[in-house]
Amino acid sequence: GQQLNQSPQSMFIQEGEDVSMNCTSSSIFNTWLWYKQEPGEGPVLLIALYKAGELTSNGRLTAQFGITRKDSFLNISASIPSDVGIYFCAGQKDGSGNTGKLIFGQGTTLQVKP
């Protein structure tokens, strides 16, 4: 089945460092979403992107919807220990949401050393 290619697969960084991860696809998506999953929990939405070129921030998190609509990136600035978790990108092809199907990337596992 189709999946998004998410990289890197894992990151181990020092507290205070900036983090960048991205997702690419061979096909176009009309919506890009970034989720975070903490141990024992379901994914929780961080940022939603609905227009090509859109740049959206949520606190220390910034995400962009690629111009080609085939990619997206997420940046985390000045990482802190509570940023630890698995980050997933997700794409939805139907911008109107009529089907609601989300396709997920493989996830980026982030570990932050205090």
Next chain:
Amino acid sequence: NAGVTQTPKFQVLKTGQSMTLQCAQDMNHEYMSWYRQDPGMGLRLIHYSVGAGITDQGEVPNGYNVSRSTTEDFPLRLLSAAPSQTSVYFCASKTLVGNTEAFFGQGTRLTVV
């Protein structure tokens, strides 16, 4: 404010046994879906539904059945469990009106021995 509720949280099955994973949402969402999460594979869509009485297959539907008799409930059935179905299962729901996020349950960790 319950959101999406999954039961059970943990389950161990023997090969060949059957069971149903329950999912309920109280947000009147039209869309409900089931994913399985395996290491390095992300979340893969098993089945989804856009409303009561309507279901469709996702990326990895084999070995699983679903039904949607009410808006609130979307159970996932394993008719004859196999070790390959050992995974963490997540249910998610969203409204189909406008651009909205999908809400996830806390997951069911299933082990088939």
